[in-house]
Amino acid sequence: MQTVYTERHHLHTTDRVLLEGHPFTVEEVPARAEAILTAVQSAAWTAVIPPTDHGLDPILAVHDAEFVHFLRTVYAESALRWGEGPVFPWTFATRHTGRKPRSLAGLAGYYAFGFGSPILVGTWEAAYWSAQSALTAADLVQAGASVAYALCRPPGHHAAADLYGGFCYLNNAAIAARALQAGARGCRVAILDVDYHHGNGTQAIFYADPTVIYCSLHAHPDEDYPYYWGEADERGVGAGEGSNWNWPLPRSTDDAGYLAALDEALAVIRAFAPRFLVVSVGFDIMTGDEVGCFDVTAAGLEEIGRRVAALEIATVVVQEGGYVLERLGEYAVTFLRPLAERE
């Protein structure tokens, strides 16, 4: 099994963010990817390779062109106008008229749905290469690999076509799914999201699309982020009606509760009979995670990996969240090993 990784994620230097001169905590830090890299490097069953550059086209197959232009240019424009420093929105276009603002400050709050995702000098380049890592993993699976792992950072599942937030700027899993379809004449793709949080961005991108089903297990929106999406009755719209599946779960969900919901999701995926599977994996489902509130154990995580592997569908695994630095490497190896052994 190959792992796709690039050190360019360090350009998104979220461990030293200042907000008006004061330290601003972002849990999503470079050390996360490094912890996972160290663990996969010492596993005999995976080799680490760099991403290849697919350009902007596969990103624009998912994201709005003006949104991408904003992400590419907003730091430099903000630095010219107000000096160097992270770009934070100060207002949000909540319940707005739908009119797109012209000002830089207005656009920041139009394209962001939350506060915790600063745009730094290297954020665009890091997000671009994170997406390229997912695309390279998709290439490997398309070329016949049974599984490939994109060690993406920043993560992606909260980013929609023209919305960023939740530490996510470009939706790596969605970009991989669209690339898999483009390479195989619009074949069916399933996305399984086993991050602690609902992947509101992925849901939004495929909400009207019957060719991609989205199945997500996550904290109930009444109890946790991202609060406004993730209810079980969000089932898709138009031609996509019935292709969106949410399993909102209570806090403290343990192995048994999680695996029961997972089995339902896997049954939906089996019935859909997709050509490819994309897994958004987040280790913030693990007990003791500082952001998540589930109680999944290492044995439970291994079983999740085993049951996903048992689908026997060619799989791109995309890294999303997970915040306990000391355990992330162990978790990645535990989840990935059953998939690697299948190969």
Ligand SMILES: [Zn+2]
């Ligand atoms: Zn998460």
